[in-house]
Amino acid sequence: MSVSRVVIVGAGFGGLACARRLAGAPFDVLLVDRNNYHLFTPLLYQVASSLLNPGDIATPVRAILRGVRNVRFRQAEVTGVDLEARRVRTAAGDDVPYDYLVLAAGSTTHTFGIASVASLARGLKDLPEALALRNHILCCFEEGARRPDAAARREWLTFVVVGGGPTGVEYAGALAELARLALARDYPEFDIEEVAIVLLEGRERLLSAFPEPLAEEARAQLTRRGVRVRTGVQVSGAAAGEVVLSTGERLQARTLVWAAGVRPAAIAEQLAVSRSRSGRIEVDEFLRVRGQERVFAVGDVAAARSGDADLPMLAPVATQAGRATAENLRLAVDGRPLRPFRYRDRGTMATIGRNAAVAWIGKVQLKGFAGWVAWLFLHLYMLIGFRNRLLVLIGWGWNYLRYDRPIRIVARAKDD
Amino acid sequence: MSVSRVVIVGAGFGGLACARRLAGAPFDVLLVDRNNYHLFTPLLYQVASSLLNPGDIATPVRAILRGVRNVRFRQAEVTGVDLEARRVRTAAGDDVPYDYLVLAAGSTTHTFGIASVASLARGLKDLPEALALRNHILCCFEEGARRPDAAARREWLTFVVVGGGPTGVEYAGALAELARLALARDYPEFDIEEVAIVLLEGRERLLSAFPEPLAEEARAQLTRRGVRVRTGVQVSGAAAGEVVLSTGERLQARTLVWAAGVRPAAIAEQLAVSRSRSGRIEVDEFLRVRGQERVFAVGDVAAARSGDADLPMLAPVATQAGRATAENLRLAVDGRPLRPFRYRDRGTMATIGRNAAVAWIGKVQLKGFAGWVAWLFLHLYMLIGFRNRLLVLIGWGWNYLRYDRPIRIVARAKDD
Numbered sequence: 001m002s003v004s005r006v007v008i009v010g011a012g013f014g015g016l017a018c019a020r021r022l023a024g025a026p027f028d029v030l031l032v033d034r035n036n037y038h039l040f041t042p043l044l045y046q047v048a049s050s051l052l053n054p055g056d057i058a059t060p061v062r063a064i065l066r067g068v069r070n071v072r073f074r075q076a077e078v079t080g081v082d083l084e085a086r087r088v089r090t091a092a093g094d095d096v097p098y099d100y101l102v103l104a105a106g107s108t109t110h111t112f113g114i115a116s117v118a119s120l121a122r123g124l125k126d127l128p129e130a131l132a133l134r135n136h137i138l139c140c141f142e143e144g145a146r147r148p149d150a151a152a153r154r155e156w157l158t159f160v161v162v163g164g165g166p167t168g169v170e171y172a173g174a175l176a177e178l179a180r181l182a183l184a185r186d187y188p189e190f191d192i193e194e195v196a197i198v199l200l201e202g203r204e205r206l207l208s209a210f211p212e213p214l215a216e217e218a219r220a221q222l223t224r225r226g227v228r229v230r231t232g233v234q235v236s237g238a239a240a241g242e243v244v245l246s247t248g249e250r251l252q253a254r255t256l257v258w259a260a261g262v263r264p265a266a267i268a269e270q271l272a273v274s275r276s277r278s279g280r281i282e283v284d285e286f287l288r289v290r291g292q293e294r295v296f297a298v299g300d301v302a303a304a305r306s307g308d309a310d311l312p313m314l315a316p317v318a319t320q321a322g323r324a325t326a327e328n329l330r331l332a333v334d335g336r337p338l339r340p341f342r343y344r345d346r347g348t349m350a351t352i353g354r355n356a357a358v359a360w361i362g363k364v365q366l367k368g369f370a371g372w373v374a375w376l377f378l379h380l381y382m383l384i385g386f387r388n389r390l391l392v393l394i395g396w397g398w399n400y401l402r403y404d405r406p407i408r409i410v411a412r413a414k415d416d
Numbered sequence: 417m418s419v420s421r422v423v424i425v426g427a428g429f430g431g432l433a434c435a436r437r438l439a440g441a442p443f444d445v446l447l448v449d450r451n452n453y454h455l456f457t458p459l460l461y462q463v464a465s466s467l468l469n470p471g472d473i474a475t476p477v478r479a480i481l482r483g484v485r486n487v488r489f490r491q492a493e494v495t496g497v498d499l500e501a502r503r504v505r506t507a508a509g510d511d512v513p514y515d516y517l518v519l520a521a522g523s524t525t526h527t528f529g530i531a532s533v534a535s536l537a538r539g540l541k542d543l544p545e546a547l548a549l550r551n552h553i554l555c556c557f558e559e560g561a562r563r564p565d566a567a568a569r570r571e572w573l574t575f576v577v578v579g580g581g582p583t584g585v586e587y588a589g590a591l592a593e594l595a596r597l598a599l600a601r602d603y604p605e606f607d608i609e610e611v612a613i614v615l616l617e618g619r620e621r622l623l624s625a626f627p628e629p630l631a632e633e634a635r636a637q638l639t640r641r642g643v644r645v646r647t648g649v650q651v652s653g654a655a656a657g658e659v660v661l662s663t664g665e666r667l668q669a670r671t672l673v674w675a676a677g678v679r680p681a682a683i684a685e686q687l688a689v690s691r692s693r694s695g696r697i698e699v700d701e702f703l704r705v706r707g708q709e710r711v712f713a714v715g716d717v718a719a720a721r722s723g724d725a726d727l728p729m730l731a732p733v734a735t736q737a738g739r740a741t742a743e744n745l746r747l748a749v750d751g752r753p754l755r756p757f758r759y760r761d762r763g764t765m766a767t768i769g770r771n772a773a774v775a776w777i778g779k780v781q782l783k784g785f786a787g788w789v790a791w792l793f794l795h796l797y798m799l800i801g802f803r804n805r806l807l808v809l810i811g812w813g814w815n816y817l818r819y820d821r822p823i824r825i826v827a828r829a830k831d832d
Binding site: 053062072092129142185186391394410411412 | 452479490554602803810822
């Protein structure tokens, strides 16, 4: 009897959770990702704001899977799936056969097809985007510093963040700290009051997934830190040095950080399967792709339902779905009935800055210092490995005691 | 009375030492560098071998100069100098006037004009090169892993390092550790014995600047770690997947690390001043550029003499020359006679791997564990700032206890 082959596309929260849960199971598992690391995306904004090193939140997949005999890894870009022949195609030309397929390819930055916006906007969804954003922000300060004209300077020192969800709120708060606590002391050339950080949200309030009082707290904390929060305003266009708002207003700015939307990874479009309005792959209650017996989809790429709504694109959803799929694969290969996926919502949080976060855990609402401590411990706990926890803790301790965000370096790998 | 303006080109060891020594002096100092950080180049090979983060050895120049009122910084690429008009030109179009100029632009990788070699060779002289090299090495292991054919695999898993000076010796040793201690456990797809690390040196022995017994020790230690050391052999050409040796031999390899030569930064060529055979700017005993009263040159870019020979391109030479130039600038502005520069050679070291380094300090030769401990403490001491020291120490401790080089991530900033 030959062992069933499982191919998992994506080593994010969903794919990695599935692979780990399949350790020791009667499967030959191949995990495929375009990157050779698993990225702890909840802390990505701290890389983009000079607080953490990429290596603190990116862990080599092979290191995580060491010693797991039935799970292998391959770094490859998946370009398509032949559902009939049960084969995954990669950009390197490899053709990988499977008996079961788990699609966990995640999502990418999406600017909704406004070309002018796409030309200026910078995403914050993967490590290359985060490093490019960090480099860009630091370059803006340098550009500002060498301009004697105040109007020219203002354009470089205005940072527009779009999207009032957790990513936008957290990045705007981190950017305010980077500017006011660290960079203010670096640049005698101008007054820090010339730096403007603007957070835009199309709806009437921030953090729409949170209870109203927590959203109010987030707004108040951001405002206290100098962030100009504007709700009920959208971005309708952009040009070099300019962001156009739905009100007709024009903001002179060289920076437009896009935290207002993502879309499922390209693989979702390439498959001949039914998709939700937001482009996510439709799945049944067992997370099987509709019409496919042997293909599962988990995390951001899949439109798993909970009651009337799709489950949100969040790490805990992906992790739980990945584990549930591993369990169902074990059942499937035994010929036993699958178990429907139930998401257990353990709460959600967003940090605004030192001593300030909002957390909504079950029926408990935490804010201020209590929310912040809860946020710190939860994220340390979720990180993979002792070393990453230690280094992130040192980074945070240094930041807390020294009011410093030390990785203020514009660093790129040389082009090959 | 107006204050004299000093422009320093380059924030490496020479330029930074000069700028720091001018703190509080009656000068208006502008330090210019293409990067916004000072790089601790002696540990660069540890970034290129997945042991340290870029942020551990790159410190923002503005952070170093915080609170120093008479020294400013500008991130800019210097494209030329108008010696008549006393102005420095930058790529951004700025024209910076000076009363005194200090050229401390350093050096870059130089493959001696062999075009085929240049196409394959990778330098290890700045942060972009080190990051690109790290990414490349890790990609080679992935490429090797997915090739079932042993000959094809060998090409990806053969790493040729050219240059038996400290950089080549240290990188070959680090690469052997990365492969045998860390990556061996990551790749069940092949036997680690298939990985070949070849160190080539054109002369008859390694480390020609060291006493013979230390060079022998280095060779023995490298060989014990699985590095194939070959002396008396040069690289005469290269092609994709192939390195051609002076013996006519051809090594199938995708990697050619060039640690066999550097040349002075391009600015040296752009000035109408006399240069040494190796292209370094000729200076008098006060480190003034020949024929120029107000222009000094320090470090790799300058051919400072010691007896019959040019001083070597080493960090301590640059640091001491930078400080001496600051002192001479203070004398010059007071109208007092300058003091000739004397280099104090405090020794030189190279590490091969855990528990093994060679050090030559005064008349003392250290090797093995003693040399290694001396190397560790000296480098920790020379690093800038408590945080960098702490993080590098943690990185080394982790490596020592866990036999791990953890930053095995292929990470690039997104192209802008």
